[in-house]
Amino acid sequence: MPELPEVETIARGVAVSVRGERVESVWLSGRKQTLNSPPRAIARTLEGARIDDVHRVGKHIVFELSRGGDVPPPKKEQSAPHPQFIVHLGMTGSLTVVPADKETAKHTHAVLKLSSGRELRFVDPRMFGKLAIAKDRFRAPGHEPLDVGAEAFAALFKRTKAPIKSALLNQKLLSGVGNIYADEALFRARVRPRRRGTTLTHAELHKLFEALQAVLNESIKAGGTTFSDYVDAQGEWGNYQFDLRVYGREDEPCVRCKTPIKRIVISGRSAHYCRKCQS
Structure with a gap:
């Protein structure tokens, strides 16, 4: 299972690649094992939203979303009521940013088409990973290991x-x-x-x-x-x-x-x- 360093590495890499992008469309495999929110709620929240930031909370990857103008708001203002897209990688999940013409891998469960023409893809062979929408500020249950004194x-x-x-x-x-x-x-x-x-x-x-x-x-x-x-x-x-x-x-x-x-x-x-x- 990806632990803190792996999730942090992915979150940083995704953030650099997609910050400021808009989500044009969403495809979900429909496998309920991978969803912690209804598929319609995920698609409705993501489609048309701008990705203002991506960061890690515990073992989760959190996407900060908005539907405002072209200039992302300051981080301190990125709070509810803006929803968040939450990705947990489970045992075998991966989240990659790829060209749209790249062959879709087996066990792909979500594809977000971005305004740049690229795609953000979630692949999870064992389907222990989860996708969800958080309407309130997402928090991990325990202390952050890199922040605790x-x-x-x-x-x-x-x-x-x-x-x-x-x-x-x-x-x-x-x-x-x-x-x-x-x-x-x-x-x-x-x-x-x-x-x-x-x-x-x-x-x-x-x-x-x-x-x-x-x-x-x-x-x-x-x-x-x-x-x-x-x-x-x-x-x-x-x-x-x-x-x-x-x-x-x-x-x-x-x-x-x-x-x-x-x-x-x-x-x-x-x-x-x-x-x-x-x-």
């Missing part, structure tokens, strides 16, 4: 009795962190994924905060992590998979101490760690 981060986790790996994946605490970056941050902070938040010291929580900030920003800079389906807005792979230290490296030697990386399951989710380096 060190003390607020520590306060979120110091009282949780859940394993720290599970807590990091709790979208009501932090919105956007998934398996890959939770494992990588815990490795850098030298914290075992099974440890409960209540057992972590203030210093360990601060170290984990710094580690998570580092891996998220490094991955964004690298264009995200590609294992199977993920591509950016131009259809290019990410590169952070070449920098992963524990995730997906079961039985491979630890980059620090050469101990084989161990994979375990915590609350139904895999976790990768070094038994020697993480305590």
Whole structure:
């Protein structure tokens, strides 16, 4: 599943490509699994609307829409009642801007024809992604990982009795962190994924905060992590998979101490760690 860095990379790429464009027409596949709003509501909201901005909220891509003149309003004025178009990529979704004459890929579920003649296409083989219209300001359920401060981060986790790996994946605490970056941050902070938040010291929580900030920003800079389906807005792979230290490296030697990386399951989710380096 695309996590914060992948969604951020796509949102930035789409924003550069479509900001200021108008949506001339909308085609939807009609597969209800991909829609969180009625198809007529999506088409009616999008057709004729101008895309003023595109940005990420948690694991969602948010399109700021308006029907005003040719000059987009200041960001501080981009609020309700202007509707927003919300895209969640699910497990295998992609959002790309392509020439209109490019062959339509299998599993394409939405095509937005733009005023430039190009098309914005949503492709999702497994159909866990969702498209929706938000009439009120869309907000993620948890804190934004790149905006939360060190003390607020520590306060979120110091009282949780859940394993720290599970807590990091709790979208009501932090919105956007998934398996890959939770494992990588815990490795850098030298914290075992099974440890409960209540057992972590203030210093360990601060170290984990710094580690998570580092891996998220490094991955964004690298264009995200590609294992199977993920591509950016131009259809290019990410590169952070070449920098992963524990995730997906079961039985491979630890980059620090050469101990084989161990994979375990915590609350139904895999976790990768070094038994020697993480305590």
